[in-house]
Amino acid sequence: MRTEEVLAAIATGLWRWDNTARTVSLDAEAARLLGMPAEPGDYEESAVRSRFHPVDWNEVYGVVNLAVAEGTLAEARLRIVDERGRVLRTVRSRSKPVVPEDRGTEGYLLMGTLQEVAEARPGLGGPHAAITRDWRRSREAFLLDAGRALAEARSTEEVLRVAGSLSMPGFSPDGLAVFGSAGERLTIIGHHGHAAGDEEPFTDMPLETDYPAAEVVRTGRAIYLPSPEEYRRRYPTTWPLARRFGRRSWAFLPLVSSGRVMGAWMAGFRHPVGFSPDERAVLSTVARMLAQALARAGAAETERELSLGLQRSMMPSLGPDIPGMTVAARYVPTGGGLQVGGDWYDMIPLPNGRIALAIGDVQGHDVRAAGLMGQLRIALRAYASEGHRPDAVLARASRFLAGLTDAYEGAAADGDPAPRFATCLYAEVDPETGSLDIARAGHLDPVLIGVDGTAVIRQTAGGLPLGIEADSDYPTTRVVLEPGETIMLCTDGLIETGGHDMATGWDRLRPVLEEPTDDLEGMADALVQAVHGPGSHYTTGPLADRREDDIAVLVLRRESSATPRAPRRRSVLTIAQAEPERIAVARQLMRELLHDWRDPEQVDSAVLMVSEMATNVLVHTDGDALMVAEVSGERGRRRLRVEAADTSDELPHKRRPGEMASSGRGLMLMEMLADAWGVDPRGEGKSTWFELHESPEREEAADAAGWSEAERTAQAEKAAQAEKAQVEKAVD
Template identity: 70%
Template sequence: MRTGEPLPAVGDVLAALATGLWHWNTATELVTVDAEAARLLGLPAEQTTLTQAQARARLHPVDWNEITGVVQLAVAENTLAEVRIRVMDDQGRIIRVVRSRSKPSFDRVKKEYELIGTLQEVTEPSPGTPAGRSAVTGDWRRSREAFLLDAGRALAEARSTEEVLRVAAGLSMPGFSPDGLAVFGITGDRLTIIGHHGQEPGDEGPFTHMSLETDYPAAEVARTGRAVYLSSPEKYKERYPLTWPLAQQFGRQSWAFLPLIVAGRTMGAWMAAFAYPVAFTPDERSVLTTVARMLAQALSRAGAAETQRELTDGLQRSMLPQLGPEIPGMTLAARYIPTGGGLQVGGDWYDMIPLPRGRFALVIGDVQGHDVRAAGLMGQLRIALRAYAAEGHRPDAVLSRASRFFYGITHSDDDLAGLRFATCLYIEVDPVTGVLETARAGHLDPAIRMADGTVIVRPTAGGLPLGIDPDSDYPTTRLGLEPGESMMICTDGLLETGGHDLDTGWQRIRKTLEAHEGDLEGLADALVQAVHGPSSHHTTGPLADRREDDIALLLLCRQGEGCGCGDTVTVRPSVRRTVLTVAQDEPERIAEGRQQLRELLHDWSCEDQVDSAVLLVSETLTNVLVHTDADALLVAEVTGAPGGRRMRIEVADTSDDLPHKRRPGELASSGRGLMLIELLADAWGVAPQGEGKSIWFELHEPRADTR
């Protein structure tokens, strides 16, 4: 070119350099390319205008999706948008790789982008970093996508701030991994250190509670919400001379400070520091920006979860009582574990209510639902029960009044879909005598663990759940807790977990009750562990994430030989006993007597003898109800060591009429009771009492060497 001649047109110069021009406006959805750009895209070498769909058809689908992210990043950082793109032919084959550079602009009012840029064919791989990445062959792209997928999954599964920081510290970015990380938070007008990795403990001191106005990269990022990239110590020192001495001591060569943004709000900053120089190409910035976004979301979720757990713990502590002072002769243990959803509070609860003359009441219940409303109703019901008990009412009256109260508060509006009910078990305990007076509203029956480890469910009379019928009656059942025996009451969450129903769940819990030989606190832990794995005394923790229903559990032990409570020595006695009253108007309780006897004899070695005992109990109880006007009292007792035990069963009534053995004909419908006893029992008799009589029989367990 001779001096003085005019300069060639820009397009001619770019064409000579095999570089094409293109213009893209998202408002018109049109892409204009010059002749060289058209050639690079596999089109005839002439200027043309394409629709976005036509342009997209010439590019690899993965690369087209990447363009949007790179453009948004360039606008946010006010930098060039650079991306490598694979060009496809009509058969979907890659014909070349091109590099696109553009300067995007964004109209914030119209939400539109406009880009003017260049296209240039990439003929050989660009120089790699010391880590050996390749920008053209696709290895970098594939490894980056795999890394982001794994990082996103790991951060999404982190449940606490500490766990998020641990995951972030373990991230190995493709081709360039930082050896120092720090996460900064914002408290008022100050930076705080949430966590760091790659530094020694105490190194964070100068950066803790730093003013946001400080000339420091993280402070600037927190103020502006824009990333800062420092590719060399010289650039760091030039841009932040005041705080460079703080960073110099760590011996790093490059730094990236990125904003942690959630819902448009900058919640902090993330620093990634490198021990070797990093150029921070658009690909590298894209990876760092994506990780920063995922890290911000993970930290936000973890912070919300931790706040929620603190709130949950506070709610639980305010709603659930302390078990109060020690009770002479009695030991108590309790557990409450909420479900894993929502605020982790629900409708299950327990309570202990002091009563006059040294007595106390135990209450356990379950308000329908696992939400805040259920928790609120539970709190109101608990207060009402305490008030009625303090007024001196008996268990049946306490539940009757509680049912009317609960019906009133749940039917106070027209929202029938919001109606709730509650189950409840109320037990008044006399610690001196061990007498338990129970009233039940649709709840599970109590289970008694005898001193030798045998477990029996004690059937109790009951009524409808609270809140269904305001006029429901709740009859009282009197039980006895012998020295060395323990009582378990719980909500159905302890049983119906892990795919179990009430029956199979009870069998699982029963095995734990019978096998445990420690104290009551250990038994409470063992019961929860049987359902959910290892637990603690606390009501929150890892278990909170795996529950299907709330769990409330109360254990009461009357101290004595075999219970493992207090200072007594755990020695399993050789006596077990059950007592049951069958009233004239309760013939259905004969079935309960048969069931309790089978539970009492669950480990008896001879099944035929168990069947015989159940048959004879049914006969003797039925005879009392049919031939007298009195109620029947069943007392069953097993004594001795396994392999040589004695079973003694006695049925007493207040009638003075003694039974007589008869020889009924073949067609007679009765009169065979004593004949069966004489035939099946090893010993039997009739014993007059001060008022009434009793019929008793015994069966002796055969020894192993005689079976």
């Protein structure tokens, strides 16, 4: 009797499925079971596929792919339907995928059997039918829940926690481990159901080790070990490492993402598991979902690290303390993408001893916006450090940004619209007077909070956003902070987030600004929390994750002083090139300014240095000299500061003049006579300055000696002549 006849007698048919040719060969019994004429024949795949219930076809397709990947038998129960979709019978398919050598990894032959199984009729279902239906329902529900939970996990730690909490239908593992690979080494990404330190032997294992997880990473094929005996037989070298955990069955499955084996997943069971085709299908599906979740979490963590790195590199920390002032700042990135954008703030020390504050917003919330912001911020710092006034700083920054965006115009063909602009507010702060010289490029006006708590928007003159036109004018507005007053600078993300416009957004912030507080850091926090509420992503504190726009906030307060302000005198004089005789006027103004200075020798020194500074400007430049002299402080402890500004960019140099030289002594005189001096770039030109500090020591000595006024005058003249002789000797 032939084999086909024996199989037909027990309602079993043979089939052969060629997935490359898309054909299926059936013997007579297999054809009958599929509802076709009971005779051998070759059929198109589509004709055979139409005989399977659609749900079962999807299931068997996954089972076959799993068997091909693992090199195991494919087993499934399938419902056979007629042309109208009515179920005729249920068959069990058992087949073995064979991959011919000439077909590579894509093509295979599936050869196996079809056997009719008794399926209970509706209303007469037996225990086996009920168990099968319950298993399928619970499996589908489990996979749906597992997929949803893993898809929502946002970090590797969350993925491992979700994987450890999965309760598989009927065979939940009591422990799991996720392995990765680094070079030729096996690593542990995480584990669950193990004590601390249990992972030590597996943390740095060579991939060539005779260990199931290492073999899975090498080959990409799952390994099922249903018993300790099977484990010991197949992996005798590493069996002692697994024996101490007291488990009875193990499954090691590859974690595959984008066609690459990224690691392995181990599920361990304290009860024996036979790893039926259904159980293997569940484990394989979970492994695929776990791999995808780990890949997403890894990409998200890399993205967050990149975001934090960009923020750390681009956002400055506030510089040294400003005497008599307090400053606080916040930067909050947008909640989407890399969490970087175009908003920024900065605090810049200036050559003249003042401080510049800058705040701005480059159009966009992407990497390009962040890159342009970084370049623009560096350019602003450079222009400010050169000593330019606020209007000149913004004019140069606009020209700089226009040049950058012009270079991007060719990028539009690559899908990136060009060009972009930026808004900015730049303020030069004088800590001594509390004045802010503000230039504004399309940015929001500042908000001034008075000592009584009243907050008002301070209108300032402004120009076009940076980068719109290469040559733009930016008028300057002076705002003076009285002791106890506060000024707030911000970007539009603080105002317009949450569907608000400028008016309603301002109404939302006004109560926060007008709340009395001595804590400027607390005010900065409260401003951001008023928009988003407490959360987790401040630069210097918490903030909620979902944000529509970047936020930058800068708050400056002039501290109140219990002592009255020291008296101050100031004199300004312009000496034109055609009026050198006004140098004598400058000398006379200096003597009048210092009419009550205690040390006459210092008065003579100041007059001499003023004369030298003014003469140098008229002789060595083509422009006029602007002389500014200021006396500040309490009597006996005062400070004189004199500046001579000109339009020449050429810096002076110390020289050693010869005996008959008519010039070259100015800087040497200042070095000898001044308590401090220097030369600062000032935009279109420079400023040469010196300082003298009043000392009461000589006057106090005269008082102690009981000198008369005539004796004091004579002693001062004698000291002046001696000092003059010493200077002339040093110069010679």
